[in-house]
Amino acid sequence: MARLVRMDRTGHTTLAEWSAADDAAFAAASEAFREQLEAGYYAVVSEGEGQARQVTALPAGADLVILRRPIAGG
Amino acid sequence: MPATGAASGLPAAALPERAGVAWRAPMDARALRARGRLWTLSTAAHSVPFVATAGLLVGLEPGLAPVSALALVHAWAIPELYANRGAKVVRPQRPRDAGVGGADILALGLLGDLVGHEARELHARAGLVAERGRLGVWLVGEAGALLVRPGGRRVDCWCVRADDPSLPSADRTAHLLLALREDETGFATVANLAFSGATWRVRRRLPPAMLPALRAATRLARA
Numbered sequence: 001m002a003r004l005v006r007m008d009r010t011g012h013t014t015l016a017e018w019s020a021a022d023d024a025a026f027a028a029a030s031e032a033f034r035e036q037l038e039a040g041y042y043a044v045v046s047e048g049e050g051q052a053r054q055v056t057a058l059p060a061g062a063d064l065v066i067l068r069r070p071i072a073g074g
Numbered sequence: 075m076p077a078t079g080a081a082s083g084l085p086a087a088a089l090p091e092r093a094g095v096a097w098r099a100p101m102d103a104r105a106l107r108a109r110g111r112l113w114t115l116s117t118a119a120h121s122v123p124f125v126a127t128a129g130l131l132v133g134l135e136p137g138l139a140p141v142s143a144l145a146l147v148h149a150w151a152i153p154e155l156y157a158n159r160g161a162k163v164v165r166p167q168r169p170r171d172a173g174v175g176g177a178d179i180l181a182l183g184l185l186g187d188l189v190g191h192e193a194r195e196l197h198a199r200a201g202l203v204a205e206r207g208r209l210g211v212w213l214v215g216e217a218g219a220l221l222v223r224p225g226g227r228r229v230d231c232w233c234v235r236a237d238d239p240s241l242p243s244a245d246r247t248a249h250l251l252l253a254l255r256e257d258e259t260g261f262a263t264v265a266n267l268a269f270s271g272a273t274w275r276v277r278r279r280l281p282p283a284m285l286p287a288l289r290a291a292t293r294l295a296r297a
Contacts, residue, residue, distance in 0.1 A: 005184070007241065007245045007248060007249065008240075008241070010176075011180020011183070011242055011244075012181065042090060046255070049190055050206065052255035052256045053087070053256065064187075066248075066252065068249045068252055069249060071234055071250060071264060073233060073266035074218065074234055
């Protein structure tokens with residue numbers, strides 16, 4: 001089961017789960033994904049150690065999509 | 075919705091936050107070497123006049139030795155203060171024994187999923203995640219990162235953080251780690267350089283618990 005996870009004050013929150021065979025779940029996850037991007041989050045797919053990729057559409061084949069806040073120089 | 079790399083005119087794989095500092099040149103290996111040389115020159119420009127003054131005073135009038143000693147203390151203290159500022163970027167925001175809540179545990183679990191066994195262990199001991207990159211070996215903390223350059227003799231200290239102060243410590247580290255993995259050059263471009271100089275200077279200013287992380291990163295940077 002793939003997950004859409006948002007890093008937040010609770011540690012993290014699972015916003016949606018979907019599987020390749022469940023179109024309705026994927027559509028709901030895509031909607032949640034868009035809402036979070038509109039709220040200012042960036043979506044990242046971890047691609048193993050040392051690699052991550054920003055995505056702007058929910059990838060159906062990803063196991064885990066993480067939403068993060070922007071970073072800035074301190 | 076925040077600008078993506080493509081929408082902002084940046085390369086598709088670029089960290090989107092780079093759009094916010096578009097005036098900065100990308101901090102690649104070459105730019106990093108140039109910044110390092112500038113730091114060394116700047117440190118010398120601050121310290122050498124005090125050393126010269128100390129020598130001159132003693133040469134002119136041996137009785138001025140105490141004033142010369144004061145000038146030498148200044149020459150020594152200035153780079154130390156800069157190194158202290160650099161080390162501060164990875165010092166914990168709150169004491170590590172201040173207690174771990176449910177949010178911290180959840181955040182630690184997610185961070186643990188992103189890194190390997192060794193990095194997980196190192197983070198548990200030192201509060202820093204070691205990550206090898208093209209520019210060197212990074213030690214990522216919750217509000218900054220150290221970059222141990224290839225060879226292990228120079229460290230760059232970067233001040234950079236997630237823009238949400240309510241995040242648990244491990245989540246803030248995970249934010250920085252993911253951004254670093256997305257675009258290492260972009261990460262160094264967005265971050266503010268707080269210090270660049272000798273590893274031994276930073277080592278002396280780090281909390282003892284973080285020293286194993288710096289040693290491990292230095293070893294990796296030498297390999």
